[in-house]
Amino acid sequence: MRVLTKSKFKLGLECPNKLFYVGKKEYANQKDDNPFLEALAKGGFQVEELARLYYPSGHLLEGEDWDYKKHWEHTKELLKKENVTIYEAAFLHDGLFIRTDILVKRGNSIQLVEVKSKSFNPEDENIFIGKTGRLISDWKPYLFDVAFQKHVMQLCFPVWEIKCYIMMADKSKKASIDGLNQFFRLTKLTDNRTGVKVLVKSKDELGSPILDKLEVTDIVSGIESGKFIYNDGLSFQDSIEDYKQAYLKDEYRNFPTSYMTCNKCEFKADVDSGLLSGFKECFVKQHNWKEGDFSKLNLFDIRGIHWTKSIKLFQSELIFGEKLSQESIGLKEGVGKLSDSERAWIQIEKAISDDSTIYVDKHGLKEEVDKWIFPLHFIDFETCTAALPFSKGRKPYEQIAFQFSHHKYYEDGKIEHATEFICNQAAYFPNFDFIRELKKALENDYGTIFRFHNHENTILNAIHSQLLESDEKDKIPLIEFIESISHSTGNSAKKWSGDRDMVDLWVVAKNFYFNPLTKGSNSLKDLLPAALNNSGFLQEKYSKPIQQISLTSKNFPDEFIWLRKNQEKIINPYKGLPPVFDNWTEEEIEKSISEIEEINDGGAALTAYGKLQYTDMTKAEVDEITSALLKYCELDTLAMVMLYEHFREIIK
Template sequence: MNTERYLTKSRFKLGLECPTKLFYTRKSEYVNQQLSNPFLEALAEGGFQVEELARMQYPDGIAILGNDWNYGLLAQKTEKLLQQDQVVIFEAAFLYNSLFIRVDILEKKGNHINLFEVKAKSVNANNHESFIGKRGGLTAGWSTYLYDVAFQKYVIQKCHPDWKIKSFLKLVNKDAVATVDGINQCFKISKSSDLRTGIIKKEGLLLDDLGENLLSDINIEVELEYIYKNNPLNETLGFEALLIMFRDHYAQDKKLIEPIGSQCKSCEYYTEPPTESAKSGFHDCWTTQLQITNQAANMPKVYDVWNFRGAKKLIESGKYFISDLNEADVNPQSEALKISNSERRWIQVEKEQQNDNTPFIELDGLKLEMSTWVYPLNFIDFETSMVALPFTAGRHPYEQTAFQFSHHIVYEDGRINHATEYLNATVGEFPNFKFVRALKQALEKNEGSIFRYHNHENTVLNQIHDQLADSNEPDKTELQAFIERITHSPGNRTKKWQGTRDMIDLYRVVKDYYYHPITEGSISIKAILPAVLNSSMFLKEKYANPIEDIQVTSKNFNEDHAFITIKDGLVISPYKTLPALFEDWSENQLEDLVSEMSSISDGGAALTAYSKLQFETMQESERLEISKGLLKYCELDTLAMVMIYEYFKSL
């Protein structure tokens, strides 16, 4: 056995996703598409900050620092500290028979050990129930974390058989309330930090400075025993046997063959076209198991059919590609004047099988739908944040924060006005009530129909409705009445309402009346926008012109800006042509900034940007630059809705 190849926690979890991935990981010739920036993701989600907050509970804790790849040395450092009768270690390292793990927080009191795995995932600690379902199996969304700790405890127990180990998930408690402002500012993310978390703590920070505890320790010993006994993720092998199989195959660089299936849809070891120097693990699996060419493996799969719950069963029966499907497999059920969900799936299948790239439009239903709309039309989009560490006192972890909206108005004569926008970038201010006041002022200037894209805006306003109920805002009754007028209540709410001006969901309109093969089944606005732009000569001719030449006003783009460009006959999505942030800055200026965003072109980047704006230490010049980027992005979101409307109108 090659003892240089250790099975670590991350590789163990990779094997649980798909055992074959253990062969592809850490091989430079296999392209890994999972190259998102964890640094920025952690900033947005608060994962590293939560870990440092957890460490604050153990002021005498000692961190094991050093080369992450020198596993033996890290384990030796840990064992040296464990000679003490009582000690708390951060990143404690254990190595046993080519199995290597590191523990977020390990607390030793004699031979009694508390093992803490820290996660930014939340739990309602006041009414927490077991992570084992009533019918057996692990609660959805928790198995990865539980198996992670099961692996850690297994290795530690092998290293120290006499230890009595209790295992905990240290999670964010959604029932807790922040009692101090600016907790997020106490934990600044920076690549200059020498800690694995990349966190620089505020100088002189003490636990008492952070107010009430926002974390909760959830004992998971029952769940771990269930895993060791039943191994619900692989019932044919026990936990230990599965672990040893992963270890041995990884150590010997031998491939474990996992049958291809619906899990392949999310495979990160994918590239097109595969070459000798840039191999595709995905293609290796499909071409080998089905004895087909790389080109054949690229054909659309059954799991690509939109919202198709029957995909897994059909793949297991040997139907892998959309070309294999027949009408009975999809069983389309018609619905008058609209595209039913099952019809939508069958339209996708038929158009793929017939190589038909034309859109399908249920025009009569669309006309009837649009006849109910009242001009002027109002299109709105929100940007929001839900972070683990609240920005302000009085708020819960992961409580909704609405910091920005954009609002376009379309008049019956075709004029398009970017009428209103709102961005609250003030540090340490809870923006929601000012946000809804500004929205109320904007939307009450006319009585036209209001449009959103999907459920987000309705959900956010319902949450602000609840926040107002718990507030002392003098106009809360008036604001709640406004929210009730333009929304509907979710199904689980005791108080029910359906607003007289309830927002129209443009996503639903698209789903019910429009399908284009270029979307590959997706109904996201990022997929629909290029489809309608490429279908419409009217939109191409209009939006390829500068703003000053069309009936459109903008608050954030210059008059000579054209929203679309056309390359090789195809429209490039306006999101891809958003100007880069800091484009006029020198390299030295950029090095001084904490920002690592080249542009704001999706919701995740917008959330990250707002999180960054909450740091008081940010330079004013960077704050202004990021704010400009947010305003452009959000304006484009509502303009995209307008473009989709214009396409439907032109039909």
């Protein structure tokens, strides 16, 4: 039975064509394999379970999610009661189907409570509606979701008076107990619809509430009346009918492509995936692209053209790189560095001429490198934010810095994995221990410190704020240390710029270097394999065991080799990290409670840290996860070292 659900309605709002591709196993869907999205979704399940405790004695409808009629009949039976609370109440009407997170019925007065794993500041007067009177773009999908739910409910029960709410974490509230998060266990082994096992029976066991609800009834009415629109075109009511017909009939809607929507399309397939591409089919049908066109450089591949310019180029059918000119992309020369548009033009020129050689501003890069002071320090942080705080006194989504790795590069070429820190203790706030250990690692010389992108600076700013509010006896020297190696962000009340402010290798690469193998990306996960494939020096060096290349490691044996090949193709080192429970038997793995298989990206790392909060986890399992986290983080800083060596090789 095909029905238009609220998730599919939201998908239709993004692009009606997606309704044709969603749920079909033969089509690629990149959202299905996104570790960060998966981690966020799991956090949402925990918040939903906590919210249910705020509305006790509710009836949960679960199991057999595909049986829409069964759940609708069950809901109708429960709604015969004058007063009732239902979790996952189901409503089915003429091809439309919704499930409500929490529904409270008191006669004909209804509370529709949508639970979100987002947060709000109660002092913010413009949470949902901006100063211009328009809906805040980030909130649009959620508000239209609630409006769709109310619409279907009203069709089923026209006499109901429905008030709409969004429940989420209040950023001003602090947890009053330790281990709030661990009472809501993420698991694959439960029959619960959300995959969470709840270990408490009442919210009274959880201390002070950290969730609150905001009424959005008037906003929903504005959506229904057309005061607030999602995008130009169909009205709210017409869009529901249009998307319903498209999905029920399994029709491709032929909705016009656009740069902004298609650029974010999840239905793109990797060449070797063996899956169909919805993105590809749209451009065949609407733009008459031939097979060869998809291998040509196009606007979606080019980094550095401002999005407003890209929109205009797309509308003018100037999509392929071969049709673009310096004038059309708005080329502007950078001052002492590559501008974004210069990088875009380099990418275009190299793609058109099939030139895979690296572009580098050797003079500018050498000038930058010559400023750096030995020994060089490369640092990487692993961090986490959780809707449900891990420890007492912390707020929802407060930054937690639980791990760092630190490589030191000496002037004679010796590379030392100098220090590392990890906190695997459950229900403990590690940030102040983290910054103390980082201070010890970096305060003994004036060598240049490197980070990659903004994350480390952002985290240091967060710890700076946490220290200011703390009673730590050494808060002043710790704050002074943070201010010496970082700079303040726009959110900081105090402004500073350290005399030893970290150098951002991402900025260095962006300013002076372009490798066609990265396809315009400046992500370290793309730069590293590209550099390895281009650098004979790196290939020769890191194809040898650690003990032979003047390199130390805290987590890998001396005989470990970082670079291996598969049919002459270099294997990305991140793909070579060993599985978490590499030496465990199947029986031992089955008894584990973390359900973690590998840690080779940031999403997996933060998920692993969340699992370490389980106080009943065995020491053996804690040790295995800790070991995997240490290996992953060590590679992150070694990757920065490799990139530095690549730069140094180029300018020699």
